[in-house]
């Protein structure tokens with residue numbers, strides 16, 4: 246990755262702490278925050294200081310580790326009670342990205358499978374598992390990049406929405422891993438970056454990541470996506486995802502669904518890039534994906550000033566769901582799901 250601090254870093258041993266880039270301050274300020282308790286991690290996830298489905302899962306895993314630092318290491322019963330409390334608490338931070346629940350459930354299974362260990366040994370085991378989740382995501386993103394770059398060999402211009410880069414994952418990202426890997430292979434793409442209202446993850450984060458890597462990036466308003474497609478500037482769209490149902494319906498940042506429909510209308514392939522930890526095979530379709538509703542102020546007071554009348558009614562869903570029929574393929578660390586059918590999803594992920 247470019248010369249910048251890790252998005253997420255564990256400092257020390259079992260009694261150490263989590264260090265995060267505060268993404269709400271980017272691109273103007275690169276500041277890291279130290280998280281020494283579960284409440285600080287919860288707030289960081291809720292306020293998108295750390296964000297992006299895989300990054301949320303990784304941060305929550307370390308959040309459990311810091312949350313367990315208050316227990317008496319000689320009392321396993323107290324450990325089990327506190328663990329359940331911390332895991333359930335962190336699960337309330339945001340509802341859509343399944344990686345949060347996937348990571349917490351993985352820790353829940355670890356604790357249940359090791360009921361005979363001491364509290365002290367269990368705390369050490371939790372840290373090891375959080376580090377494993379972190380390291381696995383790093384590898385999954387690189388594999389996604391390799392499979393995805395192969396789809397773009399005859400493409401010069403691509404469009405992406407929101408941020409599915411190193412800031413949303415352990416290191417290389419999902420959608421951006423495809424662009425970074427293409428560059429590593431000598432194929433320099435021109436990336437059109439949707440600013441991604443209302444929180445501007447595209448303008449603030451994706452443009453920043455691409456420029457750090459000297460990848461040509463052109464920032465556009467979300468409303469300009471159809472025009473750049475019509476002008477032939479893009480030949481493919483690649484985004485991330487936050488939760489993918491068994492039939493391939495995919496939840497991603499609000500505005501993704503409209504881009505997928507636009508891509509279909511212009512005969513442009515729309516690809517989702519996501520690790521297996523973003524799939525939720527327990528749900529049959531995107532209709533079952535919980536969509537986070539966020540505060541009105543994110544829309545009425547964007548850009549640091551009031552841009553709407555006092556008291557105006559606001560609708561602010563943070564995600565939408567793209568039906569599988571609009572998705573040309575889903576790029577995973579295990580390979581490319583094409584066509585996107587339940588049979589192929591289960592075969593690749595299940």
Ligand SMILES: CSC[C@H]1O[C@H](OP(=O)(O)O)[C@H](O)[C@@H]1O
Nearest residue numbers: 296297298407409413485497498
């Ligand atoms: C690689 S997952 C990135 C995914 O998460 C973003 O949502 P948020 O910024 O609200 O966490 C967006 O949906 C990205 O595609």
